Amino acid sequence: MSDLLWWVFASLAIGGGLGMVTRKNPIASLLFLVLTFFSLAALYVLLGAHFIAAIQVIVYAGAIMVLFLFVIMLLNLGHDYRPDVRGGAWIVAGFATAGLTGWLLTRVLTTEGAVVAQGGELEIAAAVREWNAVGAIALPLFRDYLVPFELTSVLLLVAIIGAVLLAKRRV
Amino acid sequence: MHDVGALSRTAFLIVSATMVVGVFTLIMVAVALFTLLERRLSAWIQDRLGPNRVGPQGILQPVADGLKNLLKEETYPAQASRIYFLLAPMLSITPALITFAVVPFAAPLPTPWGLVEMVIADLPIGILYILALTSLGVYGIVMAGWSSNNKYAFLGGLRASAQMVSYEVGLGLSLIPVFMLAGNVTLTQVVWTQQEELGLWLALPLGLAFFLFVISAFAETNRLPFDLAEAESELITGYHTEYSSMKFSMFFIAEYSNVLTASALMATLFLGGWDIPFWQGDDMRVVAPGVVQGALPAWWKTLLTLGVFAGKTVFFVFLFMWVRWTVPRFRYDQVMHLGWKVMLPTALAYITLVGTSMLVLDALDVPFGLRYGLFLTAVNLVAAIVFLWLLDRDRVIGGATYRRLPRTALRREPPLVTAGEGVVLPNDGT
Structure with a gap:
């Protein structure tokens, strides 16, 4: 199923x-x-x-x-x-996409990728049982990855300030 | 702990299928009856009779309406985009009908085959599932407005999308205090917190969140006073102007089932769900398949709690209709102002307040229970008084004339109405 x-x-x-x-x-x-x-x-x-x-x-x-x-x-x-893409750009874009897709597919289809994926859902299920659905995400986010997490929020804040600056003529 | 026995896999499938069909049928029947209820209630409020000719007290009127809608001619506007025009009612009705799946509607039922939980799917993400589907509901309305190729429908669609996106923020933020108290996002846990852990319905310790949630829910379901998407006096009927027969009906069914789900959510999140007040005999929860913590489950308890849950839900449906026929429609800029400049800051401030109070209570070693809840109730009462004082008429939301006049000029103005007892003037200097 x-x-x-x-x-x-x-x-x-x-x-x-x-x-x-x-x-x-x-x-x-x-x-x-x-x-x-x-x-x-x-x-x-x-x-x-x-x-x-x-x-x-x-x-x-x-x-x-x-x-x-x-x-x-x-x-x-x-x-x-x-169309947005004109002329020879099509060929370049096509080759780049094909290359990326091929590389991704080989990564996914090799045994290494498959082993990493094995049992992942069981691990997730165990984490959810222990800390519930939100906690299982929140704990690593606020414990192991606190600095990247806060940096991302600063990035978003910068984006918001930028949007306000662009939208308002006089600040 | 009571081990009632878990359902076997086959029994679980059969029970689930039965429950899906049963709940679906109930929602459809309830929606049909709500259309009648709305018309009878509006008639009552406006001192008329309303539809009372088809069957006793007009009870069969929805059947007549349904038949009429099925048999009517379907029209397509000549310039409409056919695919999107057909897709829009489907996109609108599907999320509306499947959101109810995570709402627990009664105490668990013991059967000879095992314990049956009275919820279709107790997902670990609970209410986030409902938020996700509500946010998808916008597409139906926007596409209906856009594909009709009619400027009134288009304006209705634009208004609806802007409004729903804005109030989703308020809706989500007003739920965060609930999650903080319950410690989880599943609705069964929220019910259990209210029944046993806190022993208090969350409408008391989180009254302000309840208030914000109700306002956002009204805006999300596009009901008056937020029904600008179908403002009849300006936009004919807004986004479904070009729809006829059953497709028009589908938008209606979607609206009423959204009202039903929103009412069920208000009852579950803030009024204890299927909890019967002042009685411990129904305080139970399923901790593992077939294992119940708390009181012993029984079939009559399931029936009683189901009745209580239905009563609470119908009360909120009644509230939706009551407000619709009492309050006039907001102007569009007022809706946006309220959403972004009142609801959002209030919700954020309230989250901070509840979080701080919880930290203080934890630091004081107050056990999570009734005393904890009562302390939060006191904090909430103060916050609510401050909020309502700020939200006072002509302070935040005022009539257009009041906003244009300087405040000092208003104060000195003589009362507009002189005669009549009990007439409260909008600005009498108090």
Whole structure:
């Protein structure tokens, strides 16, 4: 059952990604991306990482993409269908993508990658039982990775201040 | 600890399937009855009769409405994007119908085959699942507005998306004090905290969070006074202007089932869920499959708690309708102002306040129990008084005329109404 669901959502995620890059209509593109995000969340659930799945949907599918949709609709961008990438850039982009995909696939398909993935869900399940779904994320975040975590929040703060500076003419 | 016995795998599948079908049917029937309730209530509030011709007291009116909607002609606007136009009602109704899955609705039921938990899926992320699905609900509305190719529908969709994104922030932040007290995000744990650990419904120690949550829930469900997405006087009916027959109905079903879920959440998070007040006989929770901590489960306890839960939920549904037919609609800038400049800072300040109080209480070695809760209630009472004083009319949310006039000019103005007893003037200098 889990395997079947994995195949369903994995193909939906890849299909959504393909649809996102091939559609010319920005709204369609965006909805395909939402489909990808949602399928990724479903894959996280299959791994037992419920919290990550919920955050994936709340933050990416629910907040960021809605803002994108809002911007697209507000600026009425749905009518300009000229391609962004022109001329020889296609070939370079194609080779780079193919290379990256190939490298990723070899990493994933080699035994080393498979061994790392083995038993991961059991570890997650044990952590969730002990500290519950939120605690299992919060503990390492605030104990082992406190400095990177705080630095990330500073980065976000910088982004917010930058946005305010750009939006306001006189500060 | 009582070991009632766990369900076998087959029994679990059968029970789950039955529960899914049962709850789904109940929600649909409840939604149908809510449409009637809303119309009868509005009639009552406005001193009319309302629909009372189909069946006794109009009880069959929803059936007639449903049939009418099924049999009506479907229209498609000529310039609409067909796929998105069809997809929008589905995207709107699906999240609305599946959010109820994590809400526990009664005490666990002992059966000859094992113990049945009265919740469809007690996910470890509990309420985050509901937040996630609510945030997906926006797409249906936005797409309906955009794909109709109608400027009124489009404006409705834009308003709805901006409003829902804004109030999601307030909704999420108003829940954080609840999580801090309960120590977990699962709804079963929140119920257990209120029943046993704290012995106090969270509406008391976290009254302000409750208040913020109710306001955000009203905005999230697009109900009055926040129904700008379908403001009839300005936008015809907003995002579903171009929809007819059953597709129009689907938006309606989505709205009412959102109201139902929001009401069930208010009852669960702040009024003890299925807990019966002042009675310890129902204080139980499932710690492992088939193992119950606390009181002994019994079928009549399950029935009683189910009734209590339904009562609390219906009360909040009634509140939704009561407010709708009492309070006028906000202006759009007022909605945004309230969301970002009042709700957000208040929620943040409140989280800090509750966190500090909890730290102080822990430092004073107060055991987590009734005394802990009562102390928080006192803190909350002070915070609520300060908040409501700040939220006073014409201080934060005032009428347009009041805002334009300087405050000193207002003070010196003679009362606008002179006659009539008990008329409270909006600004009489107090």
